[in-house]
Amino acid sequence: MHRAAPKSDIDESELTVTAPKTEAAGVKAVTVALERAVEEMGVVRTARTLARVNQRHGFDCPGCAWPEPTGRRRPAEFCENGAKAVAEEATLRTVTPEFFAAHSIDELAGKSGYWLGQQGRLTHPMVLREGDTHYTPIAWDDAYRLIAEQLKALDSPDEAVFYTSGRTANETAFLYQLLVRSFGTNNLPDCSNMCHESSGTALTSSIGIGKGSVTIDDFTSADLIIVAGQNPGTNHPRMLSALGDAKAHGAKIIAVNPLPETGLLGFKDPQTVKGLTGGVSIADDFLQIRLGGDMALFQGLGKLLFDAEDRAPGTVVDRAFVDAHTASFAEYEKHMRAVDLTVVERATGLSRDDLERTARLLAESKAVIICWAMGLTQQVHGVATIEEATNLLLLRGMIGKPGAGVCPVRGHSNVQGDRTMGIWEKMPETFLAALDREFGITSPREHGFDTVNAIRAMRDGRGKVFFGMGGNFVSATPDTEVTEAALRNCELTVQVSTKLNRSHVVHGRTALILPTLGRTDEDTQNGVRQQVSVEDSMSMVHLSTGRLTPVSDELRSEVAIVCELAQQLFGPDHSVPWAELQRDYDKIRDAIAQVVPGCADYNAKVRGRNGFQLPHPPRDAREFRTATGKANFAVNDLHWLPVPEGRLILQTLRSHDQYNTTIYGLDDRYRGIHNGRRVVLVNPQDITALGFAEDDLVDVISEFGDGTERRVTGFRLVGYSTPRGNAAAYYPETNPLIPLDHVALRSNTPVSKAVTIRLEPHVHTA
Numbered sequence: 001m002h003r004a005a006p007k008s009d010i011d012e013s014e015l016t017v018t019a020p021k022t023e024a025a026g027v028k029a030v031t032v033a034l035e036r037a038v039e040e041m042g043v044v045r046t047a048r049t050l051a052r053v054n055q056r057h058g059f060d061c062p063g064c065a066w067p068e069p070t071g072r073r074r075p076a077e078f079c080e081n082g083a084k085a086v087a088e089e090a091t092l093r094t095v096t097p098e099f100f101a102a103h104s105i106d107e108l109a110g111k112s113g114y115w116l117g118q119q120g121r122l123t124h125p126m127v128l129r130e131g132d133t134h135y136t137p138i139a140w141d142d143a144y145r146l147i148a149e150q151l152k153a154l155d156s157p158d159e160a161v162f163y164t165s166g167r168t169a170n171e172t173a174f175l176y177q178l179l180v181r182s183f184g185t186n187n188l189p190d191c192s193n194m195c196h197e198s199s200g201t202a203l204t205s206s207i208g209i210g211k212g213s214v215t216i217d218d219f220t221s222a223d224l225i226i227v228a229g230q231n232p233g234t235n236h237p238r239m240l241s242a243l244g245d246a247k248a249h250g251a252k253i254i255a256v257n258p259l260p261e262t263g264l265l266g267f268k269d270p271q272t273v274k275g276l277t278g279g280v281s282i283a284d285d286f287l288q289i290r291l292g293g294d295m296a297l298f299q300g301l302g303k304l305l306f307d308a309e310d311r312a313p314g315t316v317v318d319r320a321f322v323d324a325h326t327a328s329f330a331e332y333e334k335h336m337r338a339v340d341l342t343v344v345e346r347a348t349g350l351s352r353d354d355l356e357r358t359a360r361l362l363a364e365s366k367a368v369i370i371c372w373a374m375g376l377t378q379q380v381h382g383v384a385t386i387e388e389a390t391n392l393l394l395l396r397g398m399i400g401k402p403g404a405g406v407c408p409v410r411g412h413s414n415v416q417g418d419r420t421m422g423i424w425e426k427m428p429e430t431f432l433a434a435l436d437r438e439f440g441i442t443s444p445r446e447h448g449f450d451t452v453n454a455i456r457a458m459r460d461g462r463g464k465v466f467f468g469m470g471g472n473f474v475s476a477t478p479d480t481e482v483t484e485a486a487l488r489n490c491e492l493t494v495q496v497s498t499k500l501n502r503s504h505v506v507h508g509r510t511a512l513i514l515p516t517l518g519r520t521d522e523d524t525q526n527g528v529r530q531q532v533s534v535e536d537s538m539s540m541v542h543l544s545t546g547r548l549t550p551v552s553d554e555l556r557s558e559v560a561i562v563c564e565l566a567q568q569l570f571g572p573d574h575s576v577p578w579a580e581l582q583r584d585y586d587k588i589r590d591a592i593a594q595v596v597p598g599c600a601d602y603n604a605k606v607r608g609r610n611g612f613q614l615p616h617p618p619r620d621a622r623e624f625r626t627a628t629g630k631a632n633f634a635v636n637d638l639h640w641l642p643v644p645e646g647r648l649i650l651q652t653l654r655s656h657d658q659y660n661t662t663i664y665g666l667d668d669r670y671r672g673i674h675n676g677r678r679v680v681l682v683n684p685q686d687i688t689a690l691g692f693a694e695d696d697l698v699d700v701i702s703e704f705g706d707g708t709e710r711r712v713t714g715f716r717l718v719g720y721s722t723p724r725g726n727a728a729a730y731y732p733e734t735n736p737l738i739p740l741d742h743v744a745l746r747s748n749t750p751v752s753k754a755v756t757i758r759l760e761p762h763v764h765t766a
C-alpha cells in the first residue's frame with residue numbers, strides 16, 4: 001500500500017530550477033499533501049488521521065504554533081505542510097533493531113539527514129557502547145539505570161545538559177524541568193534559544209511579558225497588518241487564511257521581506273471554492289528590504305510619524321495612551337527626530353516613497369498588528385529591532401485594544417507552552433519558589449546554559465552528559481563542526497526521539513536512543529487513555545488526544561520516560577510522587593495549577609470548548625509589569641548591514657519541503673528548486689559582478705570578525721529576486737557556516753540570517 005523508504009540518498013546532480021511560482025496553496029497543495037500522506041500511511045490511516053487534526057477531541061497539529069480559528073473550526077482546516085507533518089509522524093515505515101544490525105554507525109553517519117529521517121519511526125530503545133560499531137537493543141530499565149549512573153557520577157549536576165525541542169507537551173515539559181531542577185541544575189537549553197528568544201527578550205523589556213498580545217479574532221478587526229521577516233505560505237500556511245479573512249474585512253497587508261515569498265504575494269485558499277479558481281494577492285504592498293534593514297525601517301517610520309504629528313498635531317501620537325501607560329517617550333521622540341532618512345534608505349534599500357507610503361498607512365490606521373518571525377529574531381540586532389517595532393505600536397497606542405498589537409509568530413507547535421511550563425535556563429524566582437513549595441525540593445537559583453552556552457560547555461569539557469527531549473541538536477545548532485566535536489566530547493548522549501536523525505549518529509562515548517510516542521499516537525497509562533495539552537502562539541491552551549495505534553509496543557510516552565527515569569535517579573523516597581503523576585496526567589495538571597501562573601483550575605478549564613486563554617496583562621488590561629510599571633519606549637543606536645566589497649550577506653532559511661532539520665522531500669515548489677537542496681540564491685547582477693554565471697558550482701566561505709573562515713562545498717548558483725548584496729540558502733546544509741560566537745546581542749540567539757560570505761568556484765576533486 002505505502003511506499004518503502006527511499007533506498008538511495010540525495011543526488012544533487014539531478015537538481016533542476018524553474019521559475020518561482022506566483023500562487024501558493026490551491027488545489028496543488030491538497031494533491032501534494034494527500035499523495036505524501038497516502039505513501040506514508042496508506043488510505044485508511046490517512047483518512048482517519050487527517051480528519052482529526054486540530055479538531056475538538058482530536059490532536060494538535062505537530063506542524064506550527066498558529067492558533068485555530070475560534071468558535072468556528074472549519075470541517076478540516078486544510079494545510080499542506082500540516083498534512084506533511086502528520087504524515088511524517090504517522091508513517092508506517094519503521095526503524096527496527098534489524099535495521100540497526102544491518103547499518104553500522106559509520107554507514108549511517110555518511111547518510112544525509114533526509115535519508116535518515118525517511119527510514120521511519122524508531123521502534124526500540126537502542127544503545128551504542130564505547131567501541132561498538134552498531135546500535136543494539138537495550139531494555140528500558142537498563143537504559144534508565146545507565147543514565148542514572150552517569151548522572152550520579154558527575155562532579156556537579158551542572159555538568160549535565162537537558163535540551164528540549166518545542167513539540168514536547170505541557171505535561172512532559174513541566175515534569176521534565178521538575179526532574180532537572182530536582183537533580184540540581186538549570187541547564188535547560190531549548191530550541192527557543194535559536195528561535196524567538198529575541199522576541200521574548202525585547203517584549204519583556206518593552207511590555208513586561210515575552211508573548212504576543214493579539215488573539216486570532218484581532219485579525220478581523222485590524223486595518224493594517226505588517227508581516228516582517230516571515231514566510232507564512234510555507235511555515236504557517238493556516239495564517240494565510242487569517243490574513244485572507246483580515247483582507248476581506250478591509251485590512252491592508254504589507255510584506256517586509258528580502259524575498260518575494262509566494263504565499264504572501266499570491267494565495268489560493270484551499271478551503272473555499274473560490275480558492276480553486278482565482279487567487280488573491282495577500283500583500284497589498286511588498287517592501288523588498290535588505291537583510292538586517294528592519295531596525296532602520298522601523299526607526300525611519302518612527303521619524304516619519306513624528307513628522308506627520310507635526311503636520312497635524314494630536315492625530316498621530318496617542319497622547320492619552322503614552323501619558324498613562326508608557327515611560328521614556330521623550331527620549332524616544334528626541335532620538336527619532338534625529339534619524340537620518342538617507343541612512344534609512346541605504347540600510348533598507350527602500351525608496352523615500354516606500355517609507356512615506358508605509359508611514360502614511362501607519363498614521364491613518366485605527367488598528368495595527370505587526371507580525372514577525374525568524375527574519376527579525378535571528379539577527380545581531382534582533383532584540384533592538386523588535387523593540388523598535390514595538391515602539392511604533394506604543395506611539396500609536398496599539399497595544400491592548402481590539403485589532404492591534406504585537407504578534408511574534410512561534411514555530412514549534414508547543415514552544416510557547418514549554419516556556420510557560422518552566423523550560424528556560426533562567427526562570428524567575430516566583431516560579432522556582434512555587435515549584436519548591438509544591439514539591440518540597442530546592443531548585444537551584446543560578447542560571448543554566450542556553451543552547452550556545454551548552455555547546456561551549458560541552459566543547460570545553462564542562463558539559464559531560466547531553467539529554468535531548470526531542471529535536472535534532474547537532475543539525476539545528478550553528479557551527480556544525482564545533483557542535484559535532486562538542487557532542488563527541490560527552491560521556492553520554494541520550495536522545496528521546498520519534499525518528500532517526502543526525503544527533504543519533506554523532507554521539508558521546510556511550511549513546512542511547514529512547515523511542516517515544518508522537519502527538520498522533522494513543523497514550524495509555526494504567527489502562528486509561530491519556531491526553532496532553534499545548535499552548536499556541538496566542539496563549540490559547542487546549543487538549544490534544546492521540547488515537548493511532550503506536551507502530552511498536554516498545555514506545556513509551558515522554559511523560560513515562562521522565563517519570564521512570566526520575567524514579568531510577570532519585571529512588572523510591574523522593575518527595576515528588578513520580579509514579580502517581582505518570583499514572584494519571586490529570587494529577588500533573590493539578591500540580592501545574594498550583595505552580596504555573598494563570599493555570600488555576602487547569603483540568604477544568606482546558607476541557608472547555610476551545611480550551612482557555614492564559615492571562616496577558618498588556619492585552620487584557622493595559623497593565624505593564626516592567627521595572628517602571630509602564631510600557632518602555634526603547635532607545636537604540638541604529639545598526640544595519642553594509643555589504644563588504646566582493647562579499648554577500650547570507651540568510652539561511654527553510655524550503656517548502658522540510659520541517660526544520662526534517663527534510664520531507666526535495667521540492668521547494670514555490671521557489672522553483674527541485675530534486676536537490678545545495679543552492680545559493682543570489683541576485684543575477686551580483687552573480688555577474690562577482691564573475692560567475694548562473695548554474696555555476698561554487699564553494700561558500702563565511703568570514704567572521706575574529707578572522708576565522710568556514711566552508712561548505714558544491715552549491716549551485718541560482719539567480720533569484722533578492723536585494724543586491726544579499727543571498728539565501730537552506731538550513732541545515734549551511735549551518736557549518738555560522739560561527740558559534742555569531743549571536744544576537746542580549747538574547748544569545750545564533751545569527752542564522754546574516755552571515756558574511758564569499759563565493760569561490762567549486763573545484764571538483766575526484
Ligand SMILES: Nc1nc2c(c(=O)[nH]1)N[C@H]1C(S)=C(S)[C@@H](COP(=O)(O)OP(=O)(O)OC[C@H]3O[C@@H](n4cnc5c(=O)[nH]c(N)nc54)[C@H](O)[C@@H]3O)O[C@H]1N2
Nearest residue numbers: 081229230231235291292373374375411412653654659660
Ligand atoms: N512547513 C514548515 N513549517 C514550519 C517550520 C518548517 O521548517 N517547515 N519551522 C517552524 C519553526 S520552528 C519556525 S521558527 C517557523 C519559522 O518560520 P519563518 O520565520 O517564516 O522561517 P524561515 O524559513 O527561516 O523564513 C524567514 C523569512 O524571513 C525572511 N528574512 C530573512 N532575513 C530577513 C531580514 O533581515 N528582514 C526581513 N524583513 N525578512 C527577512 C526570509 O526571506 C524568509 O521569508 O516556522 C515553523 N513552521
Ligand SMILES: Nc1nc2c(c(=O)[nH]1)N[C@H]1C(S)=C(S)[C@@H](COP(=O)(O)OP(=O)(O)OC[C@H]3O[C@@H](n4cnc5c(=O)[nH]c(N)nc54)[C@H](O)[C@@H]3O)O[C@H]1N2
Nearest residue numbers: 165195470471472476496497498499501652660661731752
Ligand atoms: N541555520 C539555521 N539554523 C536554525 C534555524 C534557521 O532558521 N537557520 N532555525 C532554528 C529554529 S527557529 C529552531 S526552532 C531549531 C529547531 O531545532 P529542533 O527542534 O532541535 O529540530 P527539529 O528539526 O524540529 O527536530 C526534529 C527531530 O525531533 C524529533 N521529534 C519529532 N517529534 C517528536 C516528538 O513528538 N517527541 C520527541 N521526543 N521527538 C520528536 C524527531 O526525532 C526529529 O528528528 O533550529 C534552529 N536552527
Ligand SMILES: [Mo]
Nearest residue numbers: 195196411412
Ligand atoms: Mo523555531
